Every structure is written in structure tokens, then in C-alpha cells.
């Protein structure tokens with residue numbers, strides 16, 4: 266118990282340092298958390314394109330247990346990126362992000378997207394120092410996903426429900442997810458998206474403050 270508190274306390278201190286570090290370079294930062302296959306990577310790719318079109322310089326940290334698939338996708342879209350493999354860990358922590366920031370040219374970046382490891386539980390305890398935490402789920406995961414993971418939705422700054430184009434096919438009413446999210450968190454905007462075909466993406470960009 267004590268060890269757990271120490272680890273979380275140390276993570277929080279590094280997260281605060283990361284935040285100050287990013288702010289000192291004028292960078293706006295977002296930690297994307299969500300289940301595996303919810304569409305985090307595609308949403309970030311679409312945001313990279315939209316922000317680049319508006320003249321913003323975008324950086325990404327791709328967090329995954331293994332591999333560099335998402336990292337390559339970000340680079341292909343024109344972002345400066347750093348890959349972080351967590352090995353056995355089911356979340357990024359602030360120290361991993363601190364280390365990744367050392368490899369990125371922060372003076373050449375306006376926005377940083379961090380894609381956390383696909384998981385709706387573990388990342389909840391580990392703030393990274395980003396301005397906002399964005400939680401992404403998709404309708405294909407079922408209409409009980411919000412209720413089953415209350416902590417992550419309670420601490421979210423923005424909630425995205427993706428793949429709404431598939432709602433009928435999987436017999437899920439997105440409004441149930443919206444209702445559950447609002448019950449847990451009345452502060453965070455809830456945005457319905459179909460990242461693949463583009464619907465809701467302008468709204469999401471606006472909600473991110475662009």
C-alpha cells in the first residue's frame with residue numbers, strides 16, 4: 266500500500282515537471298486513453314492532418330506494449346514522433362514520457378499528442394503531464410463500456426464515442442454511452458465521431474481548443 270502511494274506520488278511529481286516543461290515551450294498537449302481498437306490512432310492521425318493544414322507543428326508519442334505500428338502511422342502523416350514500448354506495463358507513466366520528450370525537438374512543436382497503451386483501467390492512476398486527458402471508446406465495445414470503467418470517465422477532460430457509423434450493425438444505442446458518461450462526468454464534453462468517414466471530427470478539433 267505504502268509502496269503504491271510512493272510510486273503514484275513520484276509519478277505525479279514527474280507529471281507536473283513534464284507539464285511545466287511542455288508549457289515552457291508553449292506546447293499544448295493531450296493524453297489519448299482508450300480501449301484497444303477504439304480508434305485512438307486514427308483519430309490522432311486525422312487531427313494531425315487537420316492541424317497541419319492549419320499550420321500547426323505536431324508531435325506524437327506512440328505508447329504501445331510492443332511494436333512501432335502506430336509510430337509509423339504518425340510519421341507518415343507528417344508528425345514528429347517518438348515510439349515508447351512499455352513491455353509488460355499496461356500504461357505509459359510520466360517517467361516514460363519525460364524520457365520521450367528528451368528525444369523530441371520541443372521548440373519545433375506546437376501540439377503534442379500522446380497515445381497511451383490501449384486500456385481503460387491502468388492509465389487512470391498515471392497522469393503524464395498533458396493539458397487534457399481524452400478518453401476514447403467505440404460503440405463496437407458494447408453499451409456498458411462506460412459503466413464498467415467509472416474511474417477513467419470520471420477523470421476525463423473530453424470523452425469521444427467513436428465508430429458511430431457501426432452502431433446499428435452492433436445493435437448499440439450511442440445515447441446510452443452518452444448518458445452514462447454524463448452521469449459520471451458532467452464537466453467533460455462528450456463527442457460522437459466516425460473518424461473513418463469524418464463525422465464529428467470538426468467538433469472534436471474544436472473541443473480540443475483548435
Ligand code: MG
Nearest residue numbers: 305306335380
Ligand atoms: Mg493505437
